[in-house]
Every structure is written in C-alpha cells, then in structure tokens.
Amino acid sequence: LLNSSPDVGQLRTQIAKRDRQALARLLTWIEAGDPQADAAELQLEEGCTPEAYVVGITGAPGAGKSTLVNALVSTLRNRGSSMGVIAVDPSSPYTGGAMLGDRVRMVEHLTDEHVFIRSMANRGQLGGLAEAVPRAVRAMQSFGFDWILVETVGVGQVEVDIAKAADSIIVVVPPGSGDDIQASKSGILEVADLFVVNKADCVGAEDMKRAIIAALKMNPNYEIGWSAPVVLAVASTGDVADVIESLDRHRSHASDSGELVQRRRRRRIAEWRSDVIRQILQRTNSDLDSPDLDSLRDQVAASAVSPAAAARAFLDGEPGRLY
Amino acid sequence: LLNSSPDVGQLRTQIAKRDRQALARLLTWIEAGDPQADAAELQLEEGCTPEAYVVGITGAPGAGKSTLVNALVSTLRNRGSSMGVIAVDPSSPYTGGAMLGDRVRMVEHLTDEHVFIRSMANRGQLGGLAEAVPRAVRAMQSFGFDWILVETVGVGQVEVDIAKAADSIIVVVPPGSGDDIQASKSGILEVADLFVVNKADCVGAEDMKRAIIAALKMNPNYEIGWSAPVVLAVASTGDVADVIESLDRHRSHASDSGELVQRRRRRRIAEWRSDVIRQILQRTNSDLDSPDLDSLRDQVAASAVSPAAAARAFLDGEPGRLY
Numbered sequence: 001l002l003n004s005s006p007d008v009g010q011l012r013t014q015i016a017k018r019d020r021q022a023l024a025r026l027l028t029w030i031e032a033g034d035p036q037a038d039a040a041e042l043q044l045e046e047g048c049t050p051e052a053y054v055v056g057i058t059g060a061p062g063a064g065k066s067t068l069v070n071a072l073v074s075t076l077r078n079r080g081s082s083m084g085v086i087a088v089d090p091s092s093p094y095t096g097g098a099m100l101g102d103r104v105r106m107v108e109h110l111t112d113e114h115v116f117i118r119s120m121a122n123r124g125q126l127g128g129l130a131e132a133v134p135r136a137v138r139a140m141q142s143f144g145f146d147w148i149l150v151e152t153v154g155v156g157q158v159e160v161d162i163a164k165a166a167d168s169i170i171v172v173v174p175p176g177s178g179d180d181i182q183a184s185k186s187g188i189l190e191v192a193d194l195f196v197v198n199k200a201d202c203v204g205a206e207d208m209k210r211a212i213i214a215a216l217k218m219n220p221n222y223e224i225g226w227s228a229p230v231v232l233a234v235a236s237t238g239d240v241a242d243v244i245e246s247l248d249r250h251r252s253h254a255s256d257s258g259e260l261v262q263r264r265r266r267r268r269i270a271e272w273r274s275d276v277i278r279q280i281l282q283r284t285n286s287d288l289d290s291p292d293l294d295s296l297r298d299q300v301a302a303s304a305v306s307p308a309a310a311a312r313a314f315l316d317g318e319p320g321r322l323y
Numbered sequence: 324l325l326n327s328s329p330d331v332g333q334l335r336t337q338i339a340k341r342d343r344q345a346l347a348r349l350l351t352w353i354e355a356g357d358p359q360a361d362a363a364e365l366q367l368e369e370g371c372t373p374e375a376y377v378v379g380i381t382g383a384p385g386a387g388k389s390t391l392v393n394a395l396v397s398t399l400r401n402r403g404s405s406m407g408v409i410a411v412d413p414s415s416p417y418t419g420g421a422m423l424g425d426r427v428r429m430v431e432h433l434t435d436e437h438v439f440i441r442s443m444a445n446r447g448q449l450g451g452l453a454e455a456v457p458r459a460v461r462a463m464q465s466f467g468f469d470w471i472l473v474e475t476v477g478v479g480q481v482e483v484d485i486a487k488a489a490d491s492i493i494v495v496v497p498p499g500s501g502d503d504i505q506a507s508k509s510g511i512l513e514v515a516d517l518f519v520v521n522k523a524d525c526v527g528a529e530d531m532k533r534a535i536i537a538a539l540k541m542n543p544n545y546e547i548g549w550s551a552p553v554v555l556a557v558a559s560t561g562d563v564a565d566v567i568e569s570l571d572r573h574r575s576h577a578s579d580s581g582e583l584v585q586r587r588r589r590r591r592i593a594e595w596r597s598d599v600i601r602q603i604l605q606r607t608n609s610d611l612d613s614p615d616l617d618s619l620r621d622q623v624a625a626s627a628v629s630p631a632a633a634a635r636a637f638l639d640g641e642p643g644r645l646y
Binding site for chain 2 (some may be wrong): 266
C-alpha cells in the first residue's frame with residue numbers, strides 16, 4: 001500500500017543519484033513520524049554503501065560544540081572526507097533551515113556538495129528524538145558519507161541516549177571547576193570516549209582537565225581497555241588537530257578491539273526494536289481512535305465498563321463483547 | 324490464565340473486607356508493572372463504591388506540600404471523612420515505608436484505619452508514574468474512601484500530567500517574588516483550580532499572591548467560569564480552614580457546572596488508552612525477546628537484514644520470511 005506512493009518509489013533512485021532534496025525529504029518524513037518514512041527506509045538497500053563512521057558530540061550549552069563541529073568539518077573535509085551533520089536541539093520549536101540561520105559558522109559548508117547539514121528538533125508525534133536520530137543517521141548513511149557527526153545540546157538522559165548511538169562519543173566542556181561534571185548523574189562520564197576542554201585559552205581549562213581525570217579515576221575500570229583522553233582545544237581558531245588525532249586513535253582502538261563491531265551490533269538491534277515499537281504504537285493509537293469503538297468509548301466514559309475491562313476487550317480483539 | 328493465580332483470586336474478597344494488606348499488595352503490583360495487577364483490576368468491580376473525590380496537590384520542593392497534606396488529612400478526618408493519600412516522588416529510589424520515614428508529621432495518621440498512606444517512586448518498567456498513579460487512585464477507590472489526595476513534588480510536565488488526573492488541583496507555592504510562577508512553561512497556571520501560598524507568616528506572601536493573580540489575569544478567559552482563588556495559609560499551625568473552604572467551593576462549582584463529570588469522563592478514556600498501550604508494549608517487548616527470533620536478531624546484528632526490514636517482517640507476523 002505505502003510502496004505505491006510515487007514519492008516513496010522515486011526516493012531510492014534519487015538517493016542513489018545523490019539527490020540532496022530526496023534525502024532532505026526523507027529526513028523530514030522521519031522527523032515528523034510520517035509513515036512514508038517507513039516505506040522509504042525499506043527501499044534503501046543495506047550494504048550498498050560502506051558504513052559511515054558516526055561521531056556524537058555533546059555537552060552543556062555554551063561549551064562551544066557548534067564551533068568545534070564546524071572546525072571538525074573543515075579539517076575532515078581537508079582530508080578529502082565527505083560527511084553528514086545532524087544538529088539536534090530537543091528544545092527548539094524550529095527545524096531545518098530556521099535553526100541553521102543561527103549557525104553562522106556553518107554557512108561556509110552549506111554550498112559544499114560533500115557536506116550535508118541538517119537540524120532536528122522535537123517534532124515527531126511518537127517517541128521523539130531518541131529514535132528519530134538513529135533513523136536519520138541511517139538515512140544519511142545511504143548517501144555514502146565517510147563520516148556522520150551528530151551534535152546534541154545538553155548532558156541529560158536524552159542527550160546521553162542519543163550520543164550512545166555513535167561509534168565515538170566526544171563530550172565538550174568549557175573551562176571551569178569541574179564540579180558539575182562530577183555531580184552529573186546522567187552517565188556522561190561513563191559514555192565519553194573523548195573529552196574536549198574547549199576555550200582552553202580561558203582561565204580554568206587545566207582545572208577542568210584535572211577534575212575530569214580525577215572523576216574518571218574513581219571508576220575502578222579506569223585504564224582497563226580504553227581510557228577517555230582529555231584534550232585541550234580552542235575550536236574558534238580552527239585548529240583541532242589534537243582532537244582529530246585522539247578521535248582517530250579511538251577509532252583504531254574500537255576497530256582493533258572488536259568494540260566497534262559490538263557497538264554497531266547493539267545499535268542495529270536497538271533500532272529494530274524501536275522501529276517495531278514505534279509502528280505498533282502508531283497502529284494502536286489509530287485503532288483506539290477508530291469510530292468502530294465509539295460505543296465502547298461511551299461506555300467507558302459513562303462508567304458502564306471499567307477502563308481495565310475495556311482494555312482487556314480491546315486486547316482480546318472483541319470490544320463488541322462488552323456492549 | 325492470570326486469573327487462576329490464587330493471590331489475584333483472593334484480592335477482590337480481601338479488598339471488599341477492607342484488608343489493608345491486600346490493597347498494599349495491589350499497589351505494589353501496579354508500581355512494579357506486574358501483570359498480576361491487570362488481572363486484579365479486572366476483579367475490582369466498578370460501581371460497588373461511590374466515587375472518591377480526588378485532589379491533586381503539587382508544587383516545587385520546599386513549598387510545604389507535605390505539611391499542607393497532613394493538615395488537610397487532619398481537618399477532613401475531623402469532618403468524619405475517610406481518605407487515601409498517595410505521595411509521589413519521581414526521583415526517589417525508595418518506595419513504600421522507606422519514604423514514609425521522612426514524613427514525620429504523617430506518622431500520627433499511620434494507625435488510623437480510615438486513612439491509608441502510600442508513597443510511590445518511579446519503579447515501573449514501562450510508562451512510569453504518569454500511568455501508575457491513576458491506576459493507584461482507582462485501586463484506592465475500590466476501598467470506598469471519601470477522598471483521595473495525590474501529592475506530587477515539582478512543577479514539571481510529569482507532575483502537571485499527574486495532577487491533571489484529579490478532580491481539584493491545588494498548587495502550593497512558598498512566599499516570594501512570583502517570578503518563577505510566571506516563567507513556568509509547564510502549564511501549572513492553567514491547570515490550577517486553587518493556589519495556596521503557604522508559610523504566609525513569612526515575608527513575601529502578599530507579593531506572591533499579587534504575582535499569581537497578575538499572571539492569571541493575562542489569560543483572556545480569566546473570570547469566565549471558575550477563577551482559581553489564591554489562599555494564604557500557615558499549614559504548620561494545622562489551620563487550613565480557608566483552604567478547605569475554597570476546595571469545597573471548587574467542588575460545588577465543578578459539580579454544578581458539569582465540569583466534574585467531563586473531567587472524569589476524559590480521565591476514564593485516558594486510562595483505558597494508557598492501559599491498552601502499556602499492555603501492548605509489555606507484550607511486544609516480551610515477543611521481541613523471544614528465542615524464536617534469535618535467528619532474525621543475529622541477521623539484524625550482522626547487517627544481513629536492515630532494522631527496517633526486520634521490523635516489517637515482525638509486524639507482518641512472518642519473521643521467518645527473512646531468514
């Protein structure tokens with residue numbers, strides 16, 4: 001049924017031709033929770049393109065994440081890589097172009113055909129960003145990018161969950177005492193593969209670095225396997241060579257140790273589950289709205305049937321039994 | 324199947340006999356998302372008891388909500404009413420007795436057979452408190468209480484959602500400038516039926532009252548229908564006669580205007596829907612864990628099948644088609 005939509009049918013061909021508008025349309029469908037996205041995703045064949053390397057960049061507002069992302073994009077482009085960038089702002093009521101207006105530094109990349117930049121806000125009806133972002137990553141993937149950078153604002157649970165879906169996770173912090181890093185309960189310390197103390201030309205950068213290392217050392221597993229390095233940077237100068245060097249090191253480590261394969265396996269399973277659950281919720285909500293249930297709904301409203309009994313009847317597929 | 328559990332079978336009889344341990348057990352099942360709760364809820368016949376009047380009490384930490392609830396319990400008890408009290412603390416890792424230890428003032432009511440006090444924390448696997456609380460209210464309902472008081476800590480979206488499931492909503496605020504009330508985006512101003520400025524013997528109570536009224540007047544519908552009164556109180560003295568008087572007035576208004584009937588109709592429909600969705604999610608998660616899907620899961624993990632295609636196969640009930 002859904003596959004019969006001409007829009008959906010064209011999409012695969014268009015994306016294979018690197019049609020940016022087709023990718024933009026698919027991302028809009030994903031963001032809006034449009035069922036056309038599900039049909040389109042089935043059209044994107046797996047294995048056509050090598051898997052992009054996904055980097056999550058997160059940190060509190062004001063840490064300079066956008067500046068860092070911009071510098072990473074420039075540096076990776078100079079190495080000849082192509083990339084997709086997803087900027088996530090859960091609190092923004094805007095999407096796409098509206099938000100990019102603020103990202104003055106990103107403007108230089110907007111006309112580069114090897115860079116695709118997309119902002120995502122929380123517009124989906126169900127589930128929200130934590131599930132839309134991995135789908136957007138996979139959609140960008142089908143475009144054959146070498147890298148995909150996902151920038152999230154904040155260090156709360158949602159942002160940590162989004163960042164966890166990356167191959168390498170960079171946590172950006174501004175100079176300071178480091179008290180808030182240690183007090184954070186969202187697990188940001190545990191998920192970071194690499195810390196960047198940005199604005200390192202300001203007072204407090206070394207203090208912050210020391211505080212992060214001290215906090216990391218409280219983990220009994222510190223220095224077993226990969227220990228997240230803490231890199232000082234001044235992203236606004238554009239010189240992020242040390243960050244890239246650490247990122248490359250983490251990538252090699254993850255690849256050699258088998259950790260990368262494991263992360264990607266877990267990620268695919270999680271995507272499958274969340275895909276199933278999202279579609280089941282969509283279907284159930286639409287079934288619950290059906291006019292066929294008007295009578296049952298009235299009985300529930302009027303206390304003639306308990307909510308629990310009406311739920312049972314619905315689940316048993318025999319709502320008629322009760323009225 | 325579930326009905327065959329002897330525990331579930333006994334529950335209805337025990338609750339009809341006002342067995343407090345049976346009610347406590349049902350609340351524990353609800354809190355833990357135990358499927359036995361669903362079976363038990365079907366046993367609790369509707370209409371056996373007159374509907375309790377449900378009061379939601381919410382407000383930021385430090386506003387003195389517990390003191391107010393305690394004073395309301397004492398005053399309503401003196402009028403001869405029985406009541407259930409649910410104290411919700413989403414952030415607390417504890418439940419039941421553990422949290423009650425902190426509620427020193429509540430201790431006087433613990434041995435009163437006409438008062439049943441229960442703390443709830445966020446222990447459920449799925450959905451969490453916003454759906455467990457209405458179920459707990461309904462379970463307490465079956466005990467035949469005159470009133471049910473639901474205390475939530477905080478003025479965020481979850482707390483507002485929980486409070487919305489009440490017949491009357493009291494928002495408790497401490498003295499102050501009122502800036503935070505006006506800045507609140509969670510809709511607390513819109514849902515409040517009654518404001519209590521507690522600790523009114525401290526500086527700033529009149530300022531807060533004025534700020535709340537000014538904020539309320541920015542709503543173009545102010546003074547159409549019910550206008551939430553702002554009552555000054557010193558709950559620690561136990562004198563909450565003014566609060567009770569305003570509460571009684573709101574109850575009469577809601578009852579006479581038909582608003583109470585409408586709220587309860589909406590609440591029952593919402594409970595039905597959330598009951599269906601919770602059980603469908605439980606079932607789906609358990610289906611996704613099934614060993615029957617081991618092979619499909621391996622294919623997804625190994626990139627042989629895309630998450631979207633595997634989701635499609637699962638939803639079509641033919642996961643075998645893909646492997």
